Amino acid sequence: MSSCSSSAVSSCESRQSRSISHPGALRLQTLILLAFLAASSAPTPLYSVYREAWGFSAITLTVIFGVYAIALLLALLVLGSLSDHIGRRPVIIGALLIEAIAMVAFMAATSVPLLILARLIQGVATGTATSVLAAGLMDLDRQRSPLINSVAPMVGLAVGALGTSMLVQFAPAPLQLSFLVLAVVFILLVIAACFLPETAGRRPGALAAMLPTISVPRQAWKALLLVAPIDVAAWALGGFYFSLGPTLTGRVTGMHSPVVGGVLIFVLTMSAAVSVLLLRAWPAQRMLTSGTVALVAGVGATLWAIHSTSAVLFFLGTIVAGFGFGIGFLGALRTLLPLAQPHERAGLMAAYYILSYLAFCLPAILAGIMTNAFGLITASSYYGLALMALGVAALIGVKLFPVDQD
Structure with a gap:
């Protein structure tokens, strides 16, 4: 490097x-x-x-x-x-x-x-x-x-x-x-x-620092397991949109212009950014609950739009799902980070990022395989239902076993 x-x-x-x-x-x-x-x-x-x-x-x-x-x-x-x-x-x-x-x-x-x-x-x-x-x-x-x-x-x-x-x-x-x-x-x-x-001084140990440290503190395991379903659902949603999303948009709207796919990604990510910007002062528990509900509702609306070929509902569902993505992600981080001591944070974040980025890419690859086997619309339906099931599981877990660090 x-x-x-x-x-x-x-x-x-x-x-x-x-x-x-x-x-x-x-x-x-x-x-x-x-x-x-x-x-x-x-x-x-x-x-x-x-x-x-x-x-x-x-x-x-x-x-x-x-x-x-x-x-x-x-x-x-x-x-x-x-x-x-x-x-x-x-x-x-x-x-x-x-x-x-x-x-x-x-x-x-x-x-x-x-x-x-x-x-x-x-x-x-x-x-x-x-x-x-x-x-x-x-x-x-x-x-x-x-x-x-x-x-x-x-x-x-x-x-x-x-x-x-x-x-x-x-x-x-x-x-x-x-x-x-x-x-x-x-x-x-x-x-x-x-x-x-x-802003950082030089110090020895660069080669040793390149060995990944992955560890979850004992006190953080419960919270990680509770936020895992919403984290996986949010990142898997992002992976689908960033890979097959533009192709699906063309099927739903009938418009195959690259601009339409670009607008789809813009809508998803900007709604996530706005949710973080506006609601960053909320307690972590409220973020997780609201983010999960929004993600499930947004994906549900998007699935309805896919089968009714409603372009307006498709983009509205994406906005709501993006809102859930943003605020759910921030809620998960704010739930986990206070549970680790300073010397434990790097290992905890490594574990969290592994979970997030694997959810970002592996389900999307599975969606590609399903698309080849069943077609894009059927694959999107199964994918969306799986995300909604993860969201419901996350909501039940957060309600039954609240972990609020605010």
Whole structure:
């Protein structure tokens, strides 16, 4: 990781004394976080274009999506603590350079294996950036960083999907232009990141820190088991939308424009961001209950829309489900984190992220297999019913065994 960015880091050493202010650094790191998540959702509106051009199946589509999530998770676990030992700025610059390489790989992709390679590279970059930016934002502003870390990724996902779909629809070279724009953005961010102030001192143990620490404190097991159904349901919903969602939208609405798929992702993620922004002061128990109810209701409305081919109800159901995704995710985090001592949090979060990202990719791959076997509408129905069952189980568990840490 550090070797791939050594030249860029060396060229930045002379600028150490000219670092930007902490408020400026907070804004820049927020922008970098937005850019990474925007890039991560950029391929979603293009999947239909890739499928039409290369003729691959729904299973292949979900595998392309799934390898990104797996690579992100592995990078998060292996490189998550690296910046505590070599500094925030070198890791941020390295992640930006790797992401720029991923954008070039997308531009050069002419087959499924090359597309999978591009997604793997992007997953490594995004997983690395997620951890270091979360830590860097916390260094700069402990009061506002939790809100930024909750809302900025959702906004980035929304902007990336909608922006890419607009370029695909109305600009030339649909499989290259979006990634060319993003590559330029990441190169500019590399230059800007050279002026970030270093907020973490160097200390030994970098290699040891790359060994993942996964452990659940005894006092947190009950809470983890209680929030697991809603967490799995929320992330599995996101995985389905980001892989097969645009294709399903075309079947329901009759409109196969990439913009429609981009709008779908925008609606899901922005409703999640708005729910976090507006309801962040709620107690964790109330967040979990409301988020679960909203997720079940939203998925139920979406299933009804699929079978009645109602575009309006389909998007309304997505808004409600997105609300449940956002507030349920925040409620789960606020339930778990107070149960761990400072030295236990990294292991607990590793376990939580493994659960979340596996739920993000594995059910989506299963949905691809089901789509090939039964068709998209039938597969979507079974998938949605499973999510609703998980939501009901979560609601029963939260009501019978409340765990509120507020």
